[in-house]
Amino acid sequence: MPPGSLVYVGEEHKEEVTISSIEFNEHEVNEKQHASLDDLKPMIHSEKITWINVNGVHNVEVVDAISKMVGLHPLTTEDILNTEHRPKIDFFENHLLAIVKMIDLEQDESELDIEQVSFILLENTVVTFQEKKGDLFDPVRLMLKENKGKIRKSGADFLFYSLMDVIFDQYLIIMDEMDDRIATLEGNIMEDPDNHSLQDINEYKNTILQLKKTVWPVREVVNKLINRKVPYISESISFYLQDIHDHIVQANDMVETSRGQLYGLLDVYYSTLSMKMNEIMKVLTIVSTIFIPLTFIAGIYGMNFAHMPELSLSWGYPAVWIVMIIITGIMVMYFKKKNWF
Template sequence: MGIRTKLKRNRTQKKGMPPGSLVYIGDEQTEEVTVSAIAFDSHGMEEFEDVSIDKIKTLIDSDQVAWINVNGVHNVQLVDQISKKLGLHPLTTEDILNTDHRPKIDFFEDHLLSIVKMLDLSAESTDLDIEQVSFILMENTVVTFQEKRGDLFDPVRLQLQESKGRIRKSGADFLYYSLLDVIFDQYLIIMDEMDDRIAELEGMIMEDPDNHSLQDINQYKNTILQLKKTVWPVREVVNKLINRKVPYIKEDISFYLQDIHDHIVQANDMVETSRGQLYGLLDVYYSSLSMKMNEIMKVLTIVSTIFIPLTFIAGIYGMNFTNMPELSWDWSYPAVWIVMIIITGLMLVYFKRKNWF
């Protein structure tokens, strides 16, 4: 709720401003924006912390492949300075500052901008952490703009440090693919986790449906809706990436891009499957609840039916008329009890043979 209010307030601030006006749109951040970098080639690599604006220009102009990572985009002035060093259009910078942007890709003569979402699912609840990552791909440089510290890119950093695979022998386009691949693999991991949780929820509902079950279904529906809004547009992004021929993406990378396209298609299929399962789970919930209510009503009906003749007998001998010869018998009281017990037993046997319980 607070995030939505913040986003709405920032959008209101932009009302009436000319295109390209730089306003940060997103959740309020207090941590300092930091810039780190990795420069590498087939012979080695270097890591840099607290990279200055001038150092960014030096890395871009060097012969090595550079990965510049900006942690935080809430410092509008700093992001603007970095964008100017990269030669980005003001509208591109505006998109980077809007952390609620729909996934997209824009191609320019010497670079591209792609915006995707990095996801993380809470282990304790259905809360989905959605962080926007903006990529700038140039001939020898990849720049990533993240909302905050912490990401999924440690496997890529490890590959660079240990020179695993072809990443150090390839260019910025392969590094760009590797970073996207890590993000999209996380989509599949989250969907597998969601499938397991939905299956567990289905078992709980079949066993004992209650009000908490309905609340859980609605929470999972909201999470699946968020996943659909996040994952579905990425398919269009990857399609454009595959079909567009640009000089800073080599032909041999197309095979790798096709691989992440397959991952996105699979993730979308899993989202739709989970969405259908949840709607089916609602039917299961109401059916289980109805069956549970029917069982309760059946027990109550059987109890009521058994007490009807017993109430009738007790009503007769509770009228206290004077001329009732049974009242003066010595064995009248135990005789009535015996008759009631026999009637109850016979009715229970009859109900059992009818499989009513």
């Protein structure tokens, strides 16, 4: 298809696309849970700071209508509709497009829930496009409603930073959770390695690989955001953007550390499994060694010769048992003295 063709790329969703909006300044906040396209037109050009949040990008007509209101290029709209897009940032004369990934990890799951979020930043407006309803932005909504911090005293660029910061903080939370899981898994492997442990290692390796693909490109996005001077991003938030950069660097370092831990854990698994097998073989060898002389004695008296003096003696049978018990006791004492078991 020609460039700029508007086609949704991603998982199939049947939910209705919903739009919410928040208009605010230092003195008041107006929120709409279900805004229509007609409601958005005056908001985009309002003197108040506006945050428009679109839940769902599978409805091409809705995304296209909002994009035209904002004045996006068709290629930009095409990127928003492609939920498999690599994280990126593009700067234009009066707006920017930033695409990042929002991640979540269930308590008992190893697979990441990855959702694409597209940001459009204008002078007084932030538009966010999400794949589905539900996000990490409730702390920002709470700060707006309760007038906490400096978010209502600042512009759209600070709102943009606050939303991005929530997403990137989640990266660190997920990495802390993965570190705890890897530490628990290491303890289980040291105690009792089994096939389930190997399966967990492989699942965690896939999770870390997903994190690497998600987090690593964001570093480039933040670097461009810090170094590019545009009129709709004020110099006053440069320090906050640097804080985001530090978080991303830390997240990348944690990803690489966890990745190395998993490869080391794989070596520990095989080493522990080998040690466990060696212990089993040692026990079996000791048992076999003890039975060698006993088998020798039993073999001698199992021969069918007619003239074997001991066979005719009344104390022959108990004597053989006594000899066998003495030999077994001597061998066990010897092995114990050598600390072989």
